[in-house]
Amino acid sequence: MPTAAGIHYFLNEGGGPKKAPLVLIHGAGGDHLSWPPEIRRLTGARVFSLDLPGHGKSKGPGLQSVGDYAESVIAFMNAAGLSQAVFIGHAMGGAIALTLAIYHSLRVAGMGLIATGARLPIAAEVLDNAANPATFTLAVQSLQELMNTPLTAKIVKDQVFKQLSSIRPTLFQGDLRACDQFNVSDSIDDIRSPVLVVCGTGDQLAPRRFSENLAEKIPGAALQTVEGAGHQVMLEQPHRVAGLLSVFLKVIPFLPGT
Numbered sequence: 001m002p003t004a005a006g007i008h009y010f011l012n013e014g015g016g017p018k019k020a021p022l023v024l025i026h027g028a029g030g031d032h033l034s035w036p037p038e039i040r041r042l043t044g045a046r047v048f049s050l051d052l053p054g055h056g057k058s059k060g061p062g063l064q065s066v067g068d069y070a071e072s073v074i075a076f077m078n079a080a081g082l083s084q085a086v087f088i089g090h091a092m093g094g095a096i097a098l099t100l101a102i103y104h105s106l107r108v109a110g111m112g113l114i115a116t117g118a119r120l121p122i123a124a125e126v127l128d129n130a131a132n133p134a135t136f137t138l139a140v141q142s143l144q145e146l147m148n149t150p151l152t153a154k155i156v157k158d159q160v161f162k163q164l165s166s167i168r169p170t171l172f173q174g175d176l177r178a179c180d181q182f183n184v185s186d187s188i189d190d191i192r193s194p195v196l197v198v199c200g201t202g203d204q205l206a207p208r209r210f211s212e213n214l215a216e217k218i219p220g221a222a223l224q225t226v227e228g229a230g231h232q233v234m235l236e237q238p239h240r241v242a243g244l245l246s247v248f249l250k251v252i253p254f255l256p257g258t
Contacts, residue, residue: 022086153236200231
């Protein structure tokens, strides 16, 4: 995997220069493999799947706020020669995308916001358990109960549990605190980028009302729900989510070099 500004990324060389590149931003404790192949290799698109600082193959510590992660994405874009991109963000990744749209609007051609919200509160008990190595597994289990639905396939549950259980507790705790402190509720109505909001109807971690609020407050935003899916909607229904993104990308205006 290549690196730009200290961020490792997987690149799918699809699409052409007249189409906006996609930048995939994973959620708390994730990495580029948090995205299924159907999205990492989206047909006809040039896709950059990032490992945020401290995650996956990107070295160093994690960052302490959503704003800091957003600035690291801007540094990545500068190093990779990307003037604009469509950002597809899941959970904390969606929070990062929203921050980019508010503070770096000229770099944002559009956004796909998946299982996220203008606020991402985390229960105090989960934060406390995540901070203690002796209770870290309890934090992961609590989050999984909120992520999954009765329809969530065992292979998805196992993949997510393995991912979250294998990361450094200090990194995951930092990500969770970054989510808990995130709040752009008063600014989202200023966003003017094309926006697609996607959520699973069974998500309890970033419940449907979070997505409905985004779609209501962001001018022109479109909301698509995936019946019965949970927080990992893109892993549970990869073909459905990839299809929604493909349709969305067709309506995004993009001028290369802007």
